[in-house]
Amino acid sequence: MLKPTVGPIIGHTTTRHARIFIRGNWQKNTSVFAGIRYRRIGEERWSNGVFTQLTLERDMSDVITLDDLAADTEYEYQAGWLSPMNPVHTVETVQELPVQWPRDIYRLRTQSSKANTPxxxxxxxxxxxxxxxxxxxxxxxxxxxxxxxxxxxxxxxxxxxxxxxxxxxxxxxxxxxxxxxxxxxxxxxxxxxxxxxxxxxxxxxxxxxxxxxxxxxxxxxxxxxxxxxxxxxxxxxxxxxxxxxxxxxxxxxxxxxxxxxxxxxxxxxxxxxxxxxxxxxxxxxxxxxxxxxxxxxxxxxxxxxxxxxxxxxxxxxxxxxxxxxxxxxxxxxxxxxxxxxxxxxxxxxxxxxxxxxxxxxxxxxxxxxxxxxxxxxxxxxxxxxxxxxxxxxxxxxxxxxxxxxxxxxxxxxxxxxxxxxxxxxxxxxxxxxxxxxxxxxxxxxxxxxxxxxxxxxxxxxxxxxx
Missing domain, CATH: 3.60.21.70 (Alkaline phosphatase D (PhoD))
Known part of the structure; x- marks a missing residue:
């Protein structure tokens, strides 16, 4: 996988949900996908990759949503894009590929559910x-x-x-x-x-x-x-x-x-x-x-x-x-x-x-x-x-x-x-x-x-x- 050409940009984030913008690049005669994997700080095992297909109609960009997160918790994540050799891949089949993620590791924190917290x-x-x-x-x-x-x-x-x-x-x-x-x-x-x-x-x-x-x-x-x-x-x-x-x-x-x-x-x-x-x-x-x-x-x-x-x-x-x-x-x-x-x-x-x-x-x-x-x-x-x-x-x-x-x-x-x-x-x-x-x-x-x-x-x- 390659580093995003723009992003990742963390958008709307709640106690359980985060939206992350990623842009890849156009590749002639083949499909392009963007993906994110994540884990809590301190954990060793990454989540399965969450992928989306990128299109020229959206300038090769999209927003990936991460759900079922824990409140007031710090996560680390990796993000990137890839263009598989096989042009018939889908979001589902890309998840099965043995991809090598970019080395950059980012961090995000979910919101606290507590009222009156500073x-x-x-x-x-x-x-x-x-x-x-x-x-x-x-x-x-x-x-x-x-x-x-x-x-x-x-x-x-x-x-x-x-x-x-x-x-x-x-x-x-x-x-x-x-x-x-x-x-x-x-x-x-x-x-x-x-x-x-x-x-x-x-x-x-x-x-x-x-x-x-x-x-x-x-x-x-x-x-x-x-x-x-x-x-x-x-x-x-x-x-x-x-x-x-x-x-x-x-x-x-x-x-x-x-x-x-x-x-x-x-x-x-x-x-x-x-x-x-x-x-x-x-x-x-x-x-x-x-x-x-x-x-x-x-x-x-x-x-x-x-x-x-x-x-x-x-x-x-x-x-x-x-x-x-x-x-x-x-x-x-x-x-x-x-x-x-x-x-x-x-x-x-x-x-x-x-x-x-x-x-x-x-x-x-x-x-x-x-x-x-x-x-x-x-x-x-x-x-x-x-x-x-x-x-x-x-x-x-x-x-x-x-x-x-x-x-x-x-x-x-x-x-x-x-x-x-x-x-x-x-x-x-x-x-x-x-x-x-x-x-x-x-x-x-x-x-x-x-x-x-x-x-x-x-x-x-x-x-x-x-």
Whole structure:
């Protein structure tokens, strides 16, 4: 067997289940299969290989599911692909072959089933990796921060439960004004290169990674900048996104055989780690820009989010939105929630009137990081926070956000019941960074680190205990 050409990437992982993305390579006139075998740390005997057939329709990639795992348990696994000499092999017959597995051994940990156990997460967005004529320019610059994340993950307690990549994992339009990528093969090549750099590849082989798109997976400020020729671009961009980002996410349900369903009804999804739950929104592809019903989330998604906020028993509720929920920007704010104030206010009123506690909005996009607290002038029980982490790697063509970028001296919104007011809980970070979140019984520790892993800022969000 040969090493994967992209991956392995650990996706959605529960107490008993893990999804792992692998890509092989096309071989003329013969079938290609990918496989994984695994065992608990300390055991000698490997499991039987779990195999899948790779096809050009999926860019020679697929997601393999591992089931019946033990909770809160560390496993090691091997992954690879092969092309048997006999072209009539099937997934079943390949399992009987005496294959030689690649030497690389990876590790994964299943989630704990215990509530109230401390958990930790990595959050980041906007990873710029310039590609020129299909070749990355100085790729180490777009990869170095993942070495720092991996080092932190190896040395910190509690273990990292997941990494949330909240948008712009690739820049399809990195040469937007010169030669933007529009063809499917060009976009696929960008994903392959972005996800196969050494440090990010090592990190994603060990930590469950959850992704959601933002505009640069398609083009800048999509769909506001869409023109009549962009349907072709959108189809190609989303086909690639579905393969490389959505395929290993909870957006895909499992069929009756325990395998990932081929159908994909939406890009937004939910997942849980004990008493901490996440709702990852699609704030990009379901927008309605019409004057009479402006929405950043479509009707069904808004209803699902509100129902989850009201009915979920989770102690902490994280809502991921690739663009900023608040604070608003002084300029160029029409691409974020600032341009959809009615829908934002509906969500805030749902949280306030139902007295929902410990809601935190997670976002990126602005190439600056911050933590902010939102309160209500007449309702002292209301409190919501936002954690923004961006960028993982900036382009020299784009500025970093600063405190002066945001509107900080005005209420976020006004209703007959009172004003929504916000305040920063620390400085705005204007350099490449990632966020390390640690959630315990009493608080959320928010720690921002620079691209070398050095601590930039630490903030604590107290959790309501009611």
């Amino acid at each position: 958990r930790a997460y990595i959050v980041g967005s906007c990873r710029y990796l310039r590609m020129t004529a299909g070749v990355p320019s100085a790729p180490h610059l777009g990869d170095r921060i993942f070495a720092a994340i991996a080092d932190l993950a190896l040395s910190t307690t509690p273990p990292i439960s997941a990494m949330l990549m909240t948008g712009d994992q690739v820049y399809v339009d990195d040469l937007n004004f010169i030669a933007p990528d529009r063809e499917y093969k060009e976009i696929l090549a960008k994903y392959r290169t972005a996800f196969s750099q050494p440090h990010i590849a090592k990190l994603m082989s060990a930590i469950p990674t959850y992704m959601i798109l933002d505009d640069h997976e398609i083009e800048d400020n999509w769909p506001a900048n869409k023109n009549s020729r962009d349907d072709h671009l959108y189809k190609n961009a989303m086909s690639a996104y579905e393969l490389y980002q959505a395929s290993h996410s909870p957006a895909h349900e499992l069929n009756t055989q325990g395998q990932i369903s081929s159908s994909l009804n939406q890009y937004w999804y939910q997942f849980a780690n004990g008493d901490i739950e996440w709702f990852v929104t699609d704030s990009r592809t379901r927008r309605n820009l019409s004057a009479n019903d402006r929405r950043i989330l479509d009707f069904d998604q808004e209803q699902a989010l509100c129902n989850w906020l009201v009915n979920s028993p989770a102690r902490v509720k994280f809502v991921v939105t690739s663009v900023m929920f608040y604070p608003d920007r002084k300029r160029l704010g029409n691409d974020a929630w600032q341009a959809f104030p009615e829908q934002r206010l509906r969500l805030l009123e749902t949280i306030r009137t139902h007295r929902i506690k410990n809601v935190v909005f997670i976002s990126g996009d602005v190439h600056g990081s911050l933590t902010s607290r939102l309160t209500h002038s007449e309702d002292t029980d209301f409190e919501v926070h936002t954690i923004v982490s961006s960028p993982l790697c900036n382009s020299k063509l784009l500025p970093y956000a600063k405190a002066s970028t945001f509107i900080l001296d005005q209420p976020l919104g006004r209703t007959a019941a009172g004003d929504y007011r916000h305040e920063l809980m620390g400085k705005v970070i204007s350099q490449d960074n990632f966020a390390h979140l640690m959630v315990d019984a009493e608080q959320i520790h928010v720690r921002y680190h620079n691209r070398d892993g050095n601590l930039l800022q630490s903030t604590r969000i107290a959790l309501n205990q009611d």
